[in-house]
Amino acid sequence: MFDTFPLWPTRASTTAGSVDALFIFLVALSALMSLAIFTMITVFAVRYRRRRGVASEQIEGSTALEVTWSVIPLFIFVVIFVWGAVIYFKERTPPRGATEVYVVAKQWMWKLQHEEGQREINQLHVPLGRDVKLILTSQDVIHSFYVPAFRIKQDVLPGRYTTAWFHPTRAGTYHLFCAEYCGSQHSGMIGQVVVLEPAQYESWLSGGGASGTMASNGQNMFQQLGCSTCHRFDTQGRGPNLVGLFGKPVQLEDGRVVTADENYIRESILTPGAKVVSGFKPIMPVFQGLVSEEQLNALVAYVKSLNPSPSGAAGGPTVVPSGAKPQETKVQ
Amino acid sequence: MATAAITAERENYLNQEYGIKSWLLTVDHKRIALLYLLSITFFFFIGGFFALLIRLELLTPAGDLVQADTYNKLFTMHGQVMVFFFLIPSIPAVLGNFLVPLMIGAKDLAFPRINLLSWYLYIIAGVLMLHCMLTGGVDTGWTFYTPFSTAFSNTKVIEAGLAIFISGFSSILTGLNFVVTIHRMRAPGMTWDRLPLFIWAHYATSIIQLLGTPVIAVTLVLVVLERALHLGIFDPTRGGDPLLFQHLFWFYSHPAVYIMILPSMGVVTEIIPCFCRKRIFGYKFVALSSISIAVFGFLVWAHHMFVAGISLYAALIFSALSYLVAVPSAIKVFNWTATMYKGSITFSTPMLYAFGFVGLFTMGGLTGLFLAALGIDVHVTDTYFVVAHFHYIMVGGALMGYLGGMHFWWPKISGRMYPESLGRLAALIVFLGFNLTFFPQFILGYLGMPRRYWQYPPEFQVLNVLSTAGATVLAVGYLLPMVYFLWSMRYGKVAPDNPWGASGLEWMTTSPPPTFNFDKPPVVTWEAYDYEHIPAPQEARSGG
Numbered sequence A: 001m002f003d004t005f006p007l008w009p010t011r012a013s014t015t016a017g018s019v020d021a022l023f024i025f026l027v028a029l030s031a032l033m034s035l036a037i038f039t040m041i042t043v044f045a046v047r048y049r050r051r052r053g054v055a056s057e058q059i060e061g062s063t064a065l066e067v068t069w070s071v072i073p074l075f076i077f078v079v080i081f082v083w084g085a086v087i088y089f090k091e092r093t094p095p096r097g098a099t100e101v102y103v104v105a106k107q108w109m110w111k112l113q114h115e116e117g118q119r120e121i122n123q124l125h126v127p128l129g130r131d132v133k134l135i136l137t138s139q140d141v142i143h144s145f146y147v148p149a150f151r152i153k154q155d156v157l158p159g160r161y162t163t164a165w166f167h168p169t170r171a172g173t174y175h176l177f178c179a180e181y182c183g184s185q186h187s188g189m190i191g192q193v194v195v196l197e198p199a200q201y202e203s204w205l206s207g208g209g210a211s212g213t214m215a216s217n218g219q220n221m222f223q224q225l226g227c228s229t230c231h232r233f234d235t236q237g238r239g240p241n242l243v244g245l246f247g248k249p250v251q252l253e254d255g256r257v258v259t260a261d262e263n264y265i266r267e268s269i270l271t272p273g274a275k276v277v278s279g280f281k282p283i284m285p286v287f288q289g290l291v292s293e294e295q296l297n298a299l300v301a302y303v304k305s306l307n308p309s310p311s312g313a314a315g316g317p318t319v320v321p322s323g324a325k326p327q328e329t330k331v332q
Numbered sequence B: 001m002a003t004a005a006i007t008a009e010r011e012n013y014l015n016q017e018y019g020i021k022s023w024l025l026t027v028d029h030k031r032i033a034l035l036y037l038l039s040i041t042f043f044f045f046i047g048g049f050f051a052l053l054i055r056l057e058l059l060t061p062a063g064d065l066v067q068a069d070t071y072n073k074l075f076t077m078h079g080q081v082m083v084f085f086f087l088i089p090s091i092p093a094v095l096g097n098f099l100v101p102l103m104i105g106a107k108d109l110a111f112p113r114i115n116l117l118s119w120y121l122y123i124i125a126g127v128l129m130l131h132c133m134l135t136g137g138v139d140t141g142w143t144f145y146t147p148f149s150t151a152f153s154n155t156k157v158i159e160a161g162l163a164i165f166i167s168g169f170s171s172i173l174t175g176l177n178f179v180v181t182i183h184r185m186r187a188p189g190m191t192w193d194r195l196p197l198f199i200w201a202h203y204a205t206s207i208i209q210l211l212g213t214p215v216i217a218v219t220l221v222l223v224v225l226e227r228a229l230h231l232g233i234f235d236p237t238r239g240g241d242p243l244l245f246q247h248l249f250w251f252y253s254h255p256a257v258y259i260m261i262l263p264s265m266g267v268v269t270e271i272i273p274c275f276c277r278k279r280i281f282g283y284k285f286v287a288l289s290s291i292s293i294a295v296f297g298f299l300v301w302a303h304h305m306f307v308a309g310i311s312l313y314a315a316l317i318f319s320a321l322s323y324l325v326a327v328p329s330a331i332k333v334f335n336w337t338a339t340m341y342k343g344s345i346t347f348s349t350p351m352l353y354a355f356g357f358v359g360l361f362t363m364g365g366l367t368g369l370f371l372a373a374l375g376i377d378v379h380v381t382d383t384y385f386v387v388a389h390f391h392y393i394m395v396g397g398a399l400m401g402y403l404g405g406m407h408f409w410w411p412k413i414s415g416r417m418y419p420e421s422l423g424r425l426a427a428l429i430v431f432l433g434f435n436l437t438f439f440p441q442f443i444l445g446y447l448g449m450p451r452r453y454w455q456y457p458p459e460f461q462v463l464n465v466l467s468t469a470g471a472t473v474l475a476v477g478y479l480l481p482m483v484y485f486l487w488s489m490r491y492g493k494v495a496p497d498n499p500w501g502a503s504g505l506e507w508m509t510t511s512p513p514p515t516f517n518f519d520k521p522p523v524v525t526w527e528a529y530d531y532e533h534i535p536a537p538q539e540a541r542s543g544g
Helices: A014-047 A063-091 A198-206 A214-224 A262-270 A293-305 A319-331 B004-008 B020-024 B029-057 B068-104 B112-134 B148-152 B157-184 B197-229 B242-276 B283-299 B312-340 B349-372 B374-380 B384-414 B420-447 B458-491 B538-542
Strands: A099-106 A109-114 A119-121 A123-127 A132-138 A143-147 A152-156 A162-166 A172-178 A191-196 A249-251 A257-259
Touching: A014 A063, A014 B312, A014 B349, A014 B374, A063 B312, A063 B349, A063 B374, A099 A123, A099 A143, A099 A293, A109 A123, A109 A293, A119 A123, A123 A198, A132 A143, A132 A152, A132 A293, A152 A162, A152 B374, A191 A198, A214 A293, A262 A293, B020 B029, B029 B068, B029 B112, B029 B384, B029 B458, B068 B112, B068 B157, B068 B197, B068 B242, B068 B384, B112 B157, B148 B197, B157 B197, B197 B242, B197 B283, B242 B283, B242 B312, B242 B349, B242 B384, B283 B312, B312 B349, B312 B374, B349 B374, B349 B384, B349 B420, B374 B420, B384 B420, B384 B458, B420 B458
Parallel strands: A099 A132, A123 A191
Antiparallel strands: A099 A109, A109 A119, A132 A162, A143 A152, A143 A172, A172 A191, A249 A257
C-alpha cells in the first residue's frame, strides 16, 4: 500500500530529519491556527445567525486586540524564521573534507564525475555515512538538482558553479529530479542517487575504469594548454603561483580582495581579465569557449589539489612537483 | 423584444443607447466594466480549458495524452492567460471599474477616455496572445526564465512577450485612473476615513500597478531584445547574468500576487459587514494593512530564489521580510472574523463565497509560512507544494473573491437577481472542488513531485487522480454561475435598488444605475458601514 501511495517522503540524509522536524512543527501550528479561526467562524455563524428581534451590536474595534494579534503572530514568525534559517545555513555550508562530485547538467541529462575520476550519467553512487559535496554547473539553461529523500535542491546555472552537500544516512536508491523547467524533456531529466555501504562503494569505485583522478587529468590539461608556462611553482612566473591558492584571499590589481573559491578559479580561466591579481599584468589569454565544462572542472580540481594542506581532502598534491619543471621548458 | 417590462424601466446605463457602436465607443465606466467582463470571461475559459487538459494529462504517470512539447505549452499558456489576461484585470477592471466611481459618489472615472484606451490595449494584447497561441504558442513557462527563453526555446517568445508588454500598459492606465479618481473625485463629505475598504484595497492595488508594471515591461523588452539581437544581458557566455532576469521578473511578479489578492480582500470586506449587519471591526487597521501589504510586497521578491544561487545573506534578509508581509494579511483575517462577533448573520451566496475566501486564503497564507522558512523552501520550492500554495491564494483567494463580488453586485450591474439557491449550490461546489483539486498537491509537493512535469513516477498517481477528479468538479462550479447569470439577465427577478440592505453609495442609486450614476450628486455625512441606520432587506430574508 505505502509503496504505491506514500504520504511521507523517505528520509535518507541528516538534512531530511531537520527539515521534517520544522515541517511537522509548522503543520501542527497551521492546524492549530486554522482550527482556531474556523472554530470561531463556525461558532459566530451559529450563535449570531439572524434572529427576529435580535439586532447586531455595533463594535468599532479594539486597538488592544489589534496589537495583540499582530505581535503574537510576529513573535511566532520570528521563531519560524530563525529555525528555518539555521537549517538553511547548514544546508549551504559544505563541511570540510567532504567527498567532491562535479556535476554538469545539460538538456536533458546529468553528467557526474567523482574526484577519483569515475564518470556517471543520470546516476550518482555515494557512500553511506560520508559527506558528499556537489559542485554543479550547466552547459546550457538553468536546471535544478533535487533529491527529495535528502530534502536538498540547488539550481544549476550556466557560467558559474553552485554547490550543495548531503550526508546520506540510509542505503538505497532515491529519485534525482530536475526541478527547474528546462525545455521539452524536463520531466525526463531524472536519475537516481544510489547510496551504498562503504565497502560496496569502494568496490564500485575500483571497478569504474576511470583513467586517473580529476586532479591528474587537470594536471595534464594544465600542461597541454600551456598554463604551466606562466603559472610556475616559484616566484619567477609571469602569472601567480597557484600552490596553496584555493580558499585564500587574493589581493586584486584594482584593490579588491576576493576569496579564491571554485567560481574565482573558473572565472580566472575563462575570462582572466575580470579579476587581475595585484602585481601581475593582464596578459593571460581568454579560454571562454575553448575548454568544455568537464575540462574546466578537471582544471579546477587540479588547482584545488595544489593546496599542500594536510587535510587530504583534495586528490593528491604529491603529483605536483614531478610534472612541473620539465613541462615548463617543453612549451618554451 | 422591447417588451413593456423594459420600456417601463427607468433610463439607465444599459438601455440609454443601443447598438454595437454605443458599446465600442463608450466612455461610461460601467459599460467599459462590462466590456472587460466579457473579455476576461472569454480568457478565463481558455485558461480553464488548458488547465483541464493539464489535469487530464496528469491522470496517468506516462505522458500519453499530449506530446511533451504540447504539455509545456499548455502550462505556459495556462499561466500567462490566467495571470495576465484574467486575474490581474479581473476585479480591478470589472468590479473596480464599475464600482470605484459609484462608491465615492463620482459620475465617472477621472479619465474616461483613458479607461476605454486601457480596454483597447487589453484587447490588442489579447488578440496578439490568441494569435500566438493559435500559431504555435510558447513553452517557456509563464516565468520566461533566461537563458531558456532568450537562447533555447524555439517557440513564439517574442510575440507572447509583446502581448504581455501591451497588456501591462492597460494595467498601468487602469491603476493611474483609479489613483487620480480616488484622490480627486470623491463626493463632498467622502473623506479618506469614510471610504469603503474596497476603495482602500483598490488604491493599494493601483499603486502596485503603477510602480511594478513598468518593471515587468522593461524586463520583457530586454528578453525580446536579447532574443532578437543577442545583447548578452542575461547570457553568461557574454558576461550577462541569468539571475538578473529572475530579480527583475519577481520584482514585479511577486507584487503582482497582491494585485490579484488585494482587490479580492476589498470585496470580502464589503460582503462580510453587510451580511453581519455590522460595521467592520478595526476599519483603520484593515485600511492600513492594505497599504502595508502593497509596500512590503515590494521587498520580498527574492524569496522565489532561495535555491537559485543568491547569497546566503540575501536569502536570510528576504526570508525575514517575507514574514513581515504575513502580518498585515493575518490582521485582515482576524478582523473579518471579529466582525462576525455579535452580528446578525445571514448566509446568502456572496457571504458563502466570503466564508470560502477566508478559509482558502487562510490555508494559502499559512502554507506561505512554510515557503518563507528557508530550510523548508529548499525542499518544496519548484514542487507541487508551491503550485498548491499559489492556487490557494490566487484561485482560492482571488477567484473566490471575484465570484463573491460578482454575486454581490450583480443586481446592481444587471438590474436582475440571480437564482439564490443555485448560487449557494455553486459556491459549495466551487469550495469542495477546489479543495479536492489542490489539497492533494500539498502532499505531492512534500513527497517531491516537481512542477511542470509531463510524466512522473507511478507512486504519485493516486494523488494526481484525486486532483484531476477535483478539477472536473471545480469546472462545474465555474460553469454554473455563467449559465444562471446569463439566464437571469432575461428571466431573473427585477432587482431592487438595494437588495442586500447594504451600505455604500452604489446602493443609493438605481439598479442598474443611470449613465452618470446619481441623479443628484451625493453628499456624505456618515461613516462607512453604518449598518445601525440601514434596515435589513425584506428581499434577502425570504432567501429566494
